Amino acid sequence: FHLASVAAALSVLSMSSLRAGDFQTSFLEGDKEYDDILELNQFDGLPYSSRFYKLLKERKELPVWKAKCEFMDTLAKGQFVIVSGSAKTGRSSQIPQWCAEFCLSVQFQHGMVVCTQIHAQQVIDLALRVADEMDVNIGHEVGYSIPLKTCCTNDTVLRYCTDDMLLREMMSDPLLERYSVVIVDQAHQRTVATDVLQGLLKDIAVQRPELRVVLLTATEPTAKQLAHFCRAVVPVIHLEIPRAGEALYSSADDSYFCSALRLVLEIHQSEEGGDVVVFLVTTQEIELACDILCHEGKSLPPDLGELLPVAVHPGQPGNLPILGEGETGRTRRVFLTSSPNDDIFWAVSSIHFVIDAGLEKRYVYNPRIRTNAITIQPISTGQAESRKQSFCPAGKCFCLYPEHRKLSAEIRPHIVESDITATVLFLKRMEIAGLGHCDFIDRPDPGGLMQALEELDYLAALDNDGNLSEMGIIMSEFPLEPQMAKTLLASCEFDCVSEVVIIAAMLTASSCFMVPSVAVKPETTQCHVKFQHPDGDHFTLINIYKAFKQYCNVEKWCQDFCLHHTALLTADALHAELTDTLKRIELPVSVPAFGSRSNTLNIKRALLAGFFMQVARDVDGSGNYFILTHKHVAQIHPLSGYGAKSPKLGLPEWVLYHEHSFSEDNCLRTVFDISPARFIQMAPQYFFYNLPQSESKDILQNILNHRASQYQEEKTVTSKLEPQQDPSYDRCVVQ
Template identity: 50%
Template sequence: MEALALPPEIHRTTEVLDPSDGDEGETLVCTEDFEVNPFDGLPYSSRYYKLTKEREELPVWQVKYTFMESLLHNQIVIVAGDAKTGKSSQIPQWCAEYCLSNRYQHGVVVCTQVHKRTAVWLAWRVADEMDVNVGHEVGYFIPFESCCTAETILRYCTDDVLQREMMSVPLLNYYGVIILDDVHERTVPTDALLALLKVVLVSRPELRLVILTAPHMSSKLQNYYGSVPIIRVQSKHRTEVVYTCGIQKDHFLSALRLLFEIHHAKEKGDIVIFLACEQEIEKAYQIIKREESNLNPDLGELIPIPLYPTRKDFIPKPKQDKQKCCKKYRRKVLLTTSFGESLVWIKNVTFVIDVGVERRKVYNPRIRADSVIMQPISKSRAEMHNQILGMSSSGKLFCLYPEEFTYKEMKPHLPAKIQESNLTSLVLFLKRMDIAGLGHCDFLSRPGNDNAAILQVLYALLVFKDEFCCYSQCWF
């Protein structure tokens, strides 16, 4: 307890247990029976010790000491790890311990997520592991919903929420450690944060920036930030990959056909299907629910769960029939798109079906409209789909495309969203940041030629508009 800086509540607890205040024998029993949680000053529950054993089995725990040393001596730390290794849940807790040791004099911890659902789920999971309450010591902040207080020491939020917070507090003085998760998704808010925080770190030498990303992004980030430590985390198991003999004429029907074949084979385990778009998620959900009555009851129950990356969806809850749960096997089928792997948090996933294509929106600045194109996923995305099974020693990945398709048709990485999106909102944001001297960004990937030209014109028009408004006020 002396190694960590304790909040006032914990000091009061230790004063109560001081041997000089009462009977020495009774005090010794209390200190031996109860280990106090340094974050809320209360004794740990029995569930805390159970979850701690599970946490120590995660691959990321092998680098905990290395990470804490790097965080202590470096302003920027990059953690490049496979999917489902525990980065998003464990590293923020270690950062909270770091801030606790500094008595929160530099601020608390914030961890960004690409998806709202992931931010909420992680807040609940981490609060459970830390043996604290959601909304108090751990909370989340997403668009139109906040579950945080002034006492929250670890916040999960979406990347666009933290970007908007910079509009009112450009230096983010409330935070001592900022964690950017899923940087490899390359969203526009994440790329903007990477650029702006590069400037903020110069103004705040005590601030720590932790970047969590996939392995293929580590070298690019190191070149961008300079000589910073990179910690690598690998999955425990390597899965079996099964390719088809040729290109499927209808990838959607092929994926559903394979789903029912796996179910009829009576092999245990949940299934994840990566589809091309969110419309296919809805269509697959309806088909599985319709075919449920035609399945052999002895095979168990198929429970489709749609996971929409870009919209707030309703997840149908299974019927609470306890007798049915005990007698029948229930297999979950998670339906998502190619970039929804961060939404998958079920541990019992044994099978992954990957259609290998995605429907992607690309903004055309010349016609000022989005174009929807169907294209193969990238090699890095296909590898992340494989890593979903990293915690399973007997998992199988079914790729609905031949192996040569990976080398001939798939690009190593797809362009960043900042090169394919409408940047009007980004221009307005940068104009707002220019008030704080942070308007000129050194982006990790610069916008395309057409997008960059329009960005410069819009920015110049906004500057001219401000000057024009000043003259107008003088005239009137």
Template identity: 65%
Template structure:
């Protein structure tokens, strides 16, 4: 990138020296009249100068000098502005120039993103603008994929990947500038980074941290970090905003009707529609695809596109314009994840904002999540209004006087934080101070996280990480699955548990059946079903997928109604987990799937991690009592047992992977277990903390039949009540046994 005062200004007479940022008082101290790229030493291409001209019209260039001065003179700089201002592409380049001026003696530049696709898109664009090769001077790191080299001076990565990097480099000494982008999205990883960086800045006075956000988040950041310069580059103008006078109960179909009305006006420009959930996005695409075939040819083509929904990280489609034909109108369908989107190829003129979002909110009391439909924040609403630019229109399907929350709710207040606590315990060992959270986690959620880690034997008697907790923190899985994988090393079923962990970490491999194909899709899936349960079904599918790779794998997936990309993701996750186990020198047993011993061992390994997720069919009809909180649940219809219940009957005792209140109180990924194995694998101090129930009494009988008999004798003698009988099982917590310690 050109940072020298000797740029060829003759080709750009309309750009002032101030906007160029190429001035004699360059704070980075470069010489003049250099025409070579300072990052790779090669002459600039003609495309570089073309992109440079485009870059200089971005609003962020008006504050370049202000930003550079702030970066030189301060450890922390806060920048307020949306993605359309160019903040995510230009500021990292200027930070790379800052590090270059110091000959990288303090490290390189890293810029976090909350979306993996965003990190890739930005890295590709910035490499193009800097006139360097992707993977060399500019690179990216996202889960399961790294495109960097020893030459990389600017790296985009997801916030969770930078957090995991702190496991080996707790003070992030590899970097001279750390840029936290999209801080207003308040992901768990971003909030932890902001909390830890406050301490790291004290330990490393040469480090620079740049935080990119929008108001009101910038106000909160100023209070959190204390005195720090604020560089404001908010857009000065936004679109014409039209509000709906009615309620937004029928927002879904109102949005679709509005898309069709916009298209019938024949006004140029693409459309972005924000729905509440990914399910609504896919449903909207199906409806708009059908409606687009009914539109007259004179209106031109309308192409609905799903924009960066989970599991759909593919690039945007390329427009195909026939000579003499009308340019197709793209209708981008998104959830809240697309609000801060960056894409220079989008020509959005119309934004339709439904004003609602569906979020998964975790309840620590019952260890379950549920979908909650809630209004968006004012911060999100403002971002959406700016997407179409000053010449566009934003249609808000809610009244203008509707009160919206000022900012996004931090995800750390709505998520399970067991993994977070495990990470922070690990970081404490490295010498970092306490994480200074912007918004502290809920005490109840924090206590539940510590309790879970204690049950999993990840903590010692002093509340610090145990040896097994340190090993668990090395494995990029949630703590329960990490513990199950560690247990498989003892039970000689590592190969099978690696497959289970990978399949459960990847998106679902089951494709939704097309209209009218439900029974056919179920028939295709049924061939993989295993009578022992869903965990074993996943192993069947993965093994069949690997065998199909000798042939045409994608066609095989299509023929079996399975998602090829999900299975490839599972394959990559399994490879990463295998590398992790090899690195920490844990044994990997040979596969022996299908044998009776192997089946028994897989269940033991599962229960070593998931003993908190046990349920019993209390009446033989599929009404399951979850032992930890006594809620009733059902097996999900797509489970192996859901499909085979009429043939085999439902198992009495099951272990499940997750439980949601949003799907009819359904348990997903369910396998049969025996109560005897559960008693063997669960720590007894967990077992005796279970609330009283008939199911617990049954387990108590198996564990201590003599004691149970005495309780029954006393009850028959009329000496105790039913409540006291339940309390009879609540023996003092003097037990501390667990097979895997």
């Protein structure tokens, strides 16, 4: 019997070279029982490798493992379950595996498992780790999907994805019928996408009684979260929190920034080995801290080892992969971050020290002026505890605030302080799909909601009844902000799709411009001048993208011109996705004509069709731009083609801008010049009449009156000729 089983197992192994080496090693050792060797993985039918048993032993030591039986019983009995425990308990890696086992026990008759994360890099890290632990191949039984990258199949049993990717999937599968279990990880972060997902899942669960919803939080769930799924008492499983190291509090009133850097240097000189995490507040602080620590590290005695500062920006590509195990030798890494998402350090076992400023930067959207304001505020109690769990039990946490400082009990939901125009567009799309109500845990700000509806109405995304129009349906197909989606649709009418797709991709990806330190290399501040286009910054982006493609995406070329290689790769991938979407919904893609005068005018018309709400006028000829919608005055950013450091172009009187960075430097970014007559033609008439009264509006009104008068005179004089077209003939009317 055993020989026959061995022969059968060997025949299976011959089909998988990935497992052959592991099986042979285990077989030749001779120490393992045949039953263990021949135990088959239920997910792929192959014998387990020796690594599976090694990892299984480590998994059983995680705090979450003690709750496995309780979790499986709870999952079988009810629709909802909340699991509360810090990142190092193993909740994000083990709970999804157990949910996959639950689905397997019923032969996946109701679907597979999906687990959401906030950041793309966490999605990849967790998928790779879990595939290793389950002893399966990544992209098959376990996979992942993030914006612009998918590594899974239709038969994937367990899929990790970002929360916004799952929301976009709901546009084609509103009831998530592909899934039997939906896991929302990091629910305590209260991002817009996570809150929307929870609101829709409540409605979906009513229509699908077999669906299971699992919420994973690092902090104690609030009363609002518990009451949200209120048809029954939601069971909460509390995981045992790993023993934290020593926490030391500061009572001094010194600058947290200077105190943090002093502590880093003291730790490096007096403490044993181990990496350091420093939680600062702003990106500027991180970059400055990197420069200071690099400079100070050079003057330290060589016998202390190297001090290596590492900037970590989870929202930007290319930062998180460095968070692996520590380097060999005596190098001490110092991770500098401003992220409120503390789970990014869950897998870094080399961290022994945490320095926490106890503050965070938040962007609060002001619907009246249509821009973000920055607030610096204390972190919540849950965030403080989570940061204390970021290091090993033998380490220390230096809290740069008094021990008895009062912290807020919960994180403020992003839904109440963010621009939700794109969210409202998505929810309107869900209404068409049958999900007529999103029951938010915390309702959006009424002013922000009204502004979002007003903006969608201006963009012709809503009909007269407030429902999604045909234009709005097409706009929702694109992974773009509504204004950019409208611009892309307008480009189909104005025959400049090829160029506008490039602009949309470049502006949606993170900025490609690398601004080097002037003290290091002064001449590089002018390295972008080569790409500047006389018609404005949007056209400069086209020049950069075309040059990037011409030089075959070479990283060295990007470094020579101070451009972010990763950002340009992201833009290139987004360009391909947008092009595919246009073809899928059968919209025309024009032949490239960049450089011709007619093409330039058409690009400006398309951009005005989407961004007519972002127009400003130079009121005094010195670069003080009056913003038409809310009467604020701003300046053009110095690095713009029209900026102070780029004298190649003069200052135009009227400009369209892509972004107003009100809180950071009060600058208009990515601008090009427009004519007021063209603005009158492209802006909806009721938007123009709703503009606040100003000298700029009077100028536009005079132009409108003059054109109307001229039109009537010409019509009277030439009554026997073919009537002239209405002045608004070229306003975007794509249907």
